Every structure is written in structure tokens, then in C-alpha cells.
Amino acid sequence: MKHARRVGLPLGIAGVTALALTGCVGDTAPSSSESPGAAPSGDCAEYADYGTFEGAEVNVYGTILDAEAERLNESWAQFEECTGIDVVYEGSAEFEAQINVRVQGGNPPDLGIFPQPGLLASVAGTGALLEAPEGVAANAQEFWTEDWQNYGTVDGTLYGAPLMASVKGFVWYSPSVFEENGWAVPTTLDELDELTASIAESDVTPWCVGFGSGEATGWPGTDWVEDYVLRTAGPDVYDQWVAHEIPFDSPEIATALDRVGDLIKNPDYVNGGIGDVSTIATTDFGEAGLPVLDGTCAMHHQASFYEGFWPEGTTVAEDGDVWAFLTPGTEAGAPAVTGGGEFVGAFSDDEEVVAVQTYLSSAEWANSRVSLGGVISANSGLDPENASSPLLQSAVEILQDEATTFRFDGSDLMPGAVGAGTFWTGMVDWISGGDTQSVLSTIEQSWP
Template identity: 80%
Template sequence: MKHARRIAMPLGIVGVAALALTGCVGDAPADPSAEPGGTEGPAAGCEAYADYGTFEGAEVDVYGTILDAEADRLNESWAEFEDCTGIDVVYEGSSEFEAQINVRVQGGNPPDLAIFPQPGLLASVVGTGSVLEAPEAVQANAQEFWTEDWQNYGTVDGTFYAAPLMASVKGFVWYSPSVWEENGWEVPTTLDELDELTATVAESDVTPWCVGFGSGEATGWPGTDWIEDYVLRLHGPEVYDQWITHEIPFNDPMIVEAMDRVGELIKNPDYVNGGIGDVSTIANTDFGEAGLPVMDGECAMHHQASFYEGFWSDDNSVEVAEDGDVWAFILPGTEADASAVTGGGEFVGAFSDAEEVVAVQTYLSSAEWANSRVSLGGVISANSGLDPANASSPLLQSAVETLQDPETTFRFDGSDLMPGAVGSGTFWSGLIDWITGEETQSVLDQVESSWP
């Protein structure tokens, strides 16, 4: 790993921790809507970064799954930090991160920092002995700004390795308000009402659903979100927890019921795949493209997480609002006003304890960074120091409030918590078999037999 010459402000791990604990690192800006750092411009903003230290020619490599426009916004989110500290944060995104992070670790060439999209993958890489325990400053920020559950997702065998970064609320159903108003459709308040609405839409000139399970090397994961949402809503958080930890078998009758309930919607040729093709096209359609026919009125609904807001356009030209171009509602439960949701997030783990790496890792765990990134649009964070007003749309603001609401029953994406061989292996591939014709019981039996 690279080591740079420090030119001011000692920044050892203990020193950063002390600053974080006294509120110098990680406090939310007085005006979160201001420029990153909480001030009106870069020059004044550097005062907010003084405690991180300054470095001459320092470079920190960050590796993750974030690509394209989202990667551009990620780079923008730490630009002022770079200017003020002298650290060049070099981000590399890869659609093959899940496989390549292991290749790089085994080859002795890990990045300084990795943004893990799955707690299960983080745990498996921690098992190689290459990931370092989080510095005290990062632990302090995590304890201040995240719930115990979120901290636990970055903890392996009692040791805290990785603070959360961004987050998402899953289970949103996206739609076009103008199309719905024209047809007189109303947002359902229960799963039964959603079924009734789907049947009603099918009688019109609009196909009820557009769906895509495609995602490059990670093809299949969008299907797992459907199953997880239905397991949680039909059977509750206790069964959900038992399922993802294998206290009940993967092919338990309750899981069969949830999967069949999903199949009634997206395996029905009369209900999919609006603007794209027949049921079989779901397997190959990229999830990022799958929802776009909603805006053309070719399909009525698309099931995808809060982060999908960033996929409607590259230039934020699509208005996400209740009376805008697109809007969304949370997939309902068996009863009205159910508060259970699934979600996901990323976690930043370190392979180096160089002072400049600690500085970047600490900044990424702070409320300042969360407000900086969220204010750029398209994403949210579960960081309690985040001002919901910084979210780029009313929908994302509501998603932040959902994450911060103590009454919300939140469960992390199940496949991300399962052993990698299942969660990002047989579960993904099994859903491709399922959507192209294989029976529910057969698919679940195969996944169950693959559990380590």
C-alpha cells in the first residue's frame, strides 16, 4: 500500500478517534444544504476538514460496484475533501467486484478500501485475514450515527470491520402518475388489493408489470428482492430471520407460498413483460432498463429499490413526484399500514492502516460525507446525521424518514446475508431457472441442497 509524507496535523488512529469522540469528526453540518463541509465555499469549507490532516501526494485506492453516473457522483462527493486534505481518492468500479475482490486479495493486490455491497461477502473476505479491524475513529462514528443493527452488518465474529455507507429501501413499486390518473387506478393498501389492481390493469391496453432480472455477472438478484419482500410481508420478521440463517430450510412451505405468490404476478403471461416481450425476457432484461417502459405507458408498475430513482434519466430531467413523471409506493403488507421493509447498503472495509487511508475511511463514515453524497441526488443513507431534506426528491426524503423511524421493521436484503454460495450463487441462478419455467418447489429444493 502507498504511504505519503504527512505535512501537518498528526492523524494517527488514536488521534482521529479522539477527535471523532469529541465531535470534531462526524458531526452534521450546521447547514446540511450548504456545500460539503457545511460552509458556503471550498476555501471556508477546508476548516471542516482540518482535523483529518493534510498530505502531500497521498493516494488512496477505493474499489467497489458503483458504476457510470453513480460513480461520477461518488467522486464528486469527496472532491472537496480531496482538495482540502491533499489526498487523491482514486475510485475503480467493477461489475465483477464480487469475484475480483477475492482474486485481488489472493494475489496480494487488494485495494486500500473496498465498498462491499453485501455483508455476506464482507464476512467471507474477512475470513481470509486480510481485512483490518475498523479504526477507533470509524467505530466512534458508527456508534454515533448508525443503529446497532446497521453496526452488526459490518461486524464479523464480534469484531467491527466496516461502517455502513449508502443505503436503500427496497420494495418500491414505481409507476406513472399521469397513466394511473387517466385510467382511474389507485395505490393499493394491501397485497390482496395489489393482486386485484394487477388483474384490472391487465384488462386495459397497459401491461401490469415490467420486470428484469439481468445484471451482468450478478444476474438474478432482482428476483431475490421480490421473494424477500413477500417472505417478510406474508410471514413476518421472525420467519424472515429464521430463513436467512437457515433455522428453517430454504424450501420451507412458507417460502414456497411466498414464491408462488410472486409467481402469480410475474410468471403470468397476461401480466408481463410490458414493452419488452414475454415472460422469458425477464431473465435477460437488465434491471436498469426494465422499468423504463413505465414512462411510455407500456407497463403500469416496476418493482425496484429507492436507488432506482437515479435510473430514470442521466441528467435528472425526469421529475420524481406524486404528480410528476414517475412516483412509487412501498409494496404493501397483508394489512393496511404495515411497516415492514427490506433494504440494502454498502460497507467500507480497509486493507491498509496508512494514515491517509484512515482519514478517508473516517470521512466516509461521517455525517458530513452522507450529507454531501445524498445532496448530489439518487441515493440515501441510514446515517442518523443525514438531513432528509438533502435527499433529491420527496420519495427519497420519505425513504430516509422510513430508515430513521424507530417504528419501522427493517430487514437487510436476505440474499446479501446468506452464505455467498447461496445468496449470490444458487439463489440467483435458481431464479433464472424459475422465471424460465422450472417449478417453485424444484428450485427451492435445489437451493436448499446447496446450503453449506
């Protein structure tokens, strides 16, 4: 989701961390009307190309809340000091619905942080979003792969660059429990099946799983399916499935879902520390992995962002309380991952709005935000060392590795009625006893 236009290209310096907020605008900073492009001194020099503004305000609307919203505001604090732009962020759990209401009511934000490319595309279809300005387009080409650029592109027009990212398909486990039992991290899906069977013979349940997420219940199940479609059927079939060039209930999709079912619908394999298979549908995804810590379950499938769900004091490291490996492929050493991210789209082309949008597409911003902790970005100008943990550093390296086959979360790319509708509810029906073919056929029939 993207923006408007530009006020000078950013400098593109990698490795920038959060800097001291000193001597930036104040009485010495000229307004853009007085001397645009004047170079501030000291720490503000790297922001000179964005321009300087007196009393300008840019409002940004998105889904990011609570502590993450505080870090977001901190990530652009020096940019505000040095440019004179007040970036006012509003977070909402109702963004997906309210962004359409605000657009239709003629009251859109200056910038929207879209959590799904599909939503970006639907809003772009109204004509309300503006084409990405020159600076954003240049940053997108420099710092993101063609795939990531395409996720912010609708009918050949780039509307913006990505913001943050996540790597999905991690399997969280306790290194000490694995070591005590002689269990090795699997390198193929077959080995993962074998490991699951071995764990089931011990006094530990192999998997703990939760599909619960309030009104969004079911989405963790879609992540399982997407991971397995990509790994068992390959990226071409994955793309065809997401674009509905093949039916949702195609044999390749049924095969992937059945293979997931072999693990998480088997009463001997789930739901460690929680209950039986029936508890998966109602167990909150954020709490579902916690039995890993007390050894009542061995593994939990969830994205890189799950690091933030472990209790305070939990050490996330290869020799710590918890660690994670990527769901492997059918062959060893075949890196294929699904993931997600946000995109910034603009409803205004005012110079200060363009400046903010361009900054958010830069390597400087990516390094500033990631250094504050808890998130990663697919921006190639990001220094992995700025990530706040070894796990997140490895996730950045996965995204930056040219050998990685990356695909965006499929449900986020599908029409909302499916991706955030029947696909979610279908996973609840399936885990609650529905058979694979009937569930997939129902989702197929719902495709608009």
C-alpha cells in the first residue's frame, strides 16, 4: 500500500540505528517555503533531502496498536525533529472496514498502512489511492525484490513500497527437551513426520495448536495450508491457487491439507497441554504455544512475530528456553517460506505527505524501526544485526537470501470474502471434523 510523490530522494544509508533527538528543527530550521532543501547540521544532515517544513502535519492510519504503535512513533521521531513534520499515527483494530468507510465518506487519512495487498488493491480500485511518487518507486526498486514490489502494484501501477515483514512457518520448540530426548531438527517434511511419530511414543505430545483469534478465528489454519501448498506443490501452483487460476479445491491443495491433517487432526499428536483435537478451534493462537515451555508439547507452528508472545524472561536462543526452525521442504536445503507485511498507500500528494511516505520506504527507516525491537523488514538495506534477537536476525537473513523462494500469505492476497472469510471459517470447520474435499469445495464455491 503506497503513497503520493516526492520531495527529494532519501540517502539510503543502511545500518542506521535510533539516533539522539538533538538539535534538529527548533529555531534554526528553515521552512520549506523559505529555503527548501537546505541542509541541516549534525544528526539532521541525512534528512536534508526530504525538505524542511514548519508546522506541517501528516496523519497515518493503520492496524498497529499498543506497544508496537509506541515503537512506530519512536521510529520516526528524529525525522519529525529534523523536517518539522508532525506525524500523527492512529491505530485501529477495525482498519480493514473503516478505511473503506473513510474513503467513501471523503475523509481518508494522508497515509494508510495496509496489512494485506488484497485490501490495497481493492482500495486502489476506487481511484482514491495515488500512484507511488518517484522517491518511493526508486526505493522499492533498490531495496525490495520484484516479488515484494509486485505486492504493492495493482494493474501495473506501483502504489507504494512495503514497510515491515514477518516470516511464517517457524516451528517453535524447547532445545533442552529436544536434547534430553535425542530429537534432531528435521531437514525435510518426511523427517518432520518421522519426528512427530517418535515424539508421540514419549510422554510428550508432539504438537500444540490454536486457531482462535476472536473475529479472525481460523487464520492460523490458513498459514498451515499455505506453508504446505508452497512446499509440496511448488511456487507456480501456489501462485495459480492464490490467483484462482486453478480451483481452490484442486488435487494439489487437497493433498497439502491432508498432509497437515496427518499431523494436527491425529489425536495422538495434539493438543499437548491443552486438550484433544476439538480444542484447537477455540484455543487462542497467542496462548497455544506456551505448553512448549513446560514440556507438555514439543512443537508449535507460528510466525517469527510469535517471539513476542513468550512470557517476559523467556530466552529465545539456540541454547535458550525456546528456539525455532523453519518448516522444511520436501527436499533438504530447499528454502521456501511464506510471510506477511504491511504496505503504505497515500491519499494525498502534499509535499509533506510525500516526504513521510518516501522516508518510510527507505533503508534509514527500516533500520531505525527494527533496531527498536520486535519486528523485521524485507528491505535489503536493513542490517540484520539491528534485529533484536538471533531468531529475528535469522529471519532477516532468510528474507535477504536470493536463494529463498518467498511467497506472501495467500489469504492476504485473495479476495476478502475468501481470504478473510470462507478460508478462515473453512479451517474451523475442517479442524472440527469436516472432510478435506467438502471444506475446500465450499470455499471454492464462495469465490467471487
